Amino acid sequence: MSDTSDQLKGYRGRAREVLERMGARVWAEVEIETDKGIYEGIILPRAEQADDLHVVLKLFTGYNIGLAVDRIKSIKEKGFKEAHYKIPEQDFPYDPRKPNVTLLGTGGTIASRLDYRTGAVIPAFTPGELYGAVPELADICNLKTEKLFGVFSENMGPHEYITTAKAIGKEIEAGVDGIVIGHGTDTMHHTAAALTFMVQNPPVPIIIVGSQRSSDRPSSDAAFNLRCASNAAARGHIAEVMVCMFGPTSDTYNLLHRGTRVRKMHSSYRSTFRTISDIPVATCTPTEVKPLRKDFNPRRKDRQVKIDACFDDRVAIVYYYPAMKPDIIESLIDNGYKGIVIAGTGLGHVNKPLYEPLRKACRMGISVMMTVQTLWGYVQMFVYDTGRDLMELGIVPCSNMLPEVAYIKLGWVLAHTHEREEVAKMMLAPINEEITEREPHDGYLVFQGGLPEIKEFLKRGLR
């Protein structure tokens, strides 16, 4: 975050020395004389990672340039113009006829803007700021916001899951019609799984939303995502923990993905989230939610929700690769881990050299779960000898649970019991479709929107 007291923000070493000597400061309107000529503009703060040889100047045309400090002969300050980088704030209108939605903020770019010059993230988060940035939200609902924390999604963890789950519980109790959670996209599916286990049988929609193009870009998906999510939370009839993100890369409709079946599948595409081994729960737009299936938990009037927020973080995922050595498993045993999720090859396999340490792990009471790194499809350990051998060692096949979901669930289960059999029982009893009994013929749709025939399928909605 920015330190406003530093008049040479971001400058270090040689550059700082020169600027100090010349009595220059950031935000100053200056005339800089160099051996190449005179430049006029505003001195900007410098990114901390950048070198110490240049000063950044914003020209009056709006362009930024870097000048080598060693060329500078003099700097004349002619004015001072600190930027007030603030989203125009307006009171979020209240309409008693509209549903009430609470937006819980965890961080991420869904509703924030970068202060380019200090590198600080300025959240557009209060209802007033959000209204200033996305006024259409007022057509959908009455909005209340609560900032739980401001972390990037890679820094979300058990503590944050638990805090969020409890906050959801409170909001439900308070009678809200729906909940939206603003979240960075990288680990959105981990959080979605965690909240599914920690907030069971919710009476209202709990919609997790983010953006793949940050809201400081005109082409950002943030506003559309936020509108779709708010509508799904305010008026949607599906009361589950779901991720609401772009269907195709066009801004035409979003998909609602079940929290236990969703995964981020592209590092940068807008439509990065995909439901794996199944079809999404619904398509949605800022004005409607169209279910694609019938088996969802409907919205209820009651406030009966089970908040079960706990997590044992002594759990690891091991992504198996050929020639993996036993010491990987051994180090987990030595470091006191209580649960291991293996993402195995094919139907759920690892090589022979791992048998010994895995047997040891099981004997020591560590719960070892098998999932598949193919992501789509089921673990089936009866087909080959290898599988049968592994089950004999005490490894539990986790059906078609996704590796990340298995990791989250195992951490949650281990917070309830360390009894291996009990752990296995809980792991295999689905809370909300983290294991499904059957995979529909169209569950292996990598694209789910974008290709004409798939779009056609999605358009037909609930048949």
Add this chain to the structure above:
Amino acid sequence: MDARGKKLIEGIDFDDREFYEKLGFKCGLEIHQQLDTEKKLFCHCPVGYRNDEPDAIILRHMRPTLSEMGTYDGTALMEFKTKKQVIYQLYRENVCTYEMDDTPPFPINQKALDYAIEIALMLNCQLVDEIHITRKQYLDGSIPTGFQRTAIIGVDGWIPYRGRKIRIQQLALEEDACREVEDKRHTIVFRTDRLSIPLVEIVTRPDMLTPHEAAEVDELLGRLLRASGRVRRGIGTVRQDVNVSINGSDRVEIKGVPRTPDIRALTHYEALRHKALLELKDELRKRGITTEDFKAEDHEVTDLLSNTSNPRLRALINKGEVIHAVNLKGWRELVRYETQPALTFADELAGRVRVIACLDQMPNIFVLDGRGEGLAVEAEEHLRKAVGAGKADALVLVWGPAEDAVTGAQEIAIRAKEATVGVPQESRQHMPDACRTDFERILPGPDRMYPDTDSPPVAISKERVARIQEITAPRPWEREERYSEMGIPEYLAADLAIHPNAGLFDRLADDTSLNPTLLAEALVQWQKAIKRDKRKVGLNINPPYEKSLESFFKTAADRETPRRALYYAFEKLLYGEDAEPPSPLPEDELKALCQGVVTEFKNVRYKTRELTLNFLVGEVIEQSQGRAEPDKTHFLLDSSL
């Protein structure tokens, strides 16, 4: 330029210094020129033009964002008001996830950066020490990200013109935008093939004092770019915008001037438009209408006009659309104020309504001032009474779907109010006559620029600049001067100075004894003529590599190949044959050939002896396939005749 345009430029002296000085005419240029790289600027897509069916389309919308100074840009807000659906046509071969804004940028194309530095050096620019890639917002949809990535490479350059310096404000390296395919109502369609091709944008200061000068400087900059050897050629690879202002007016940009000569008429008539708008402002003030006292009222009058006899209005009422009447208080007659030949202030209003309210079926407004436009005179009187419009007021009708009609009415009031200030800063497009202009959009300001957080700054090392300086082509005017000193005729020197083989010429002229004019003719004129001939019979000529051209002319210099023989050999070379320039015919063979020709044509006699001699010399040269040297042949024949 159409027939009207031709009429409009008749008899105008576009270089009348006195006239334009009195106006306070000022003009600057912005030239956009694509660079000749294989790949695009921020991704690895091959550059390529497409006119076939797209492989896919995607749909997007744009929203304005705050600049780093914490303000919204005016254009951005205007574009947002238009609520456009933007459709992009994609091509698998030439467009990747970067162009469609689904992948962050790859590191900047270093070759493009080298080329831009090279051109900046040719323009005498001060290079920046570290380039900062900046986002320039464009909410018209022409770039899927909503901004163009651009970076200043050099500032404060100059080029010589008419004994003074035309200052170059800056040179930027940027990615090209999409090509617009269609823009109807609320949907705009773009083709993405051109998107992200590297280009340099050269901005001059407003140093051109007449329209003629603007056109000439544009031409000069075009020549410099060609001389660099680093730019793409062909339709659409270079585009120029021209900025115009006069005393008391703000800068207006004329976008996409089709041809350099059109700059003359377009800037001339734009300057006159400014003059008219400033006069209108004075006229308004005389009537007591200033920015503070400006009044406009918007009335929805659909019901009042339900019995109208105007078929268009009746049809739209039946469709459920609505009609608004904007009462511009005290504006009677002034809406008809002439701004350009056969255009009035009403066209300024119509332009805004067309673009911002997306009401693009013309006419999109009616001016009610008792002339019977749109409404019969009695109907107008009736309406005036109903909305409380007095005799001194002007009424403007606008119609369309409810939301658009409201936007249209607002825009009419906004534009009319701007008339009290003078000339609004706008981007304008040329009309088919290439003389007059029409509204395109509000001119964006510096508030639309913000740093690209996806790209690190790039330091430009001294070594890099030195390496580029080494290979930078001389400026065309430097070459021309040198060529003139060599005795090369002016027209030839001008063509040669920007010819792709100019560098080769310079080397050969320095290293060999070849006659510079002959060499220039061969490289410029012969090459062109031979290629043209060949194309006529449907053959393609692949230009020979510079290396083979170089050794060809070196051999010619060593062997002192006569001109005609050189031409024949050159022709063969261009056809792709293995041709070498021959030596002149040896003395004894030449003598024998002369003898033979004299005998062969002993009966051919022209009026004078000189003419006959010339004929025979020609014969000998032809029969020797050019190897006979003209002077020697002439001497031999002269003595044997």
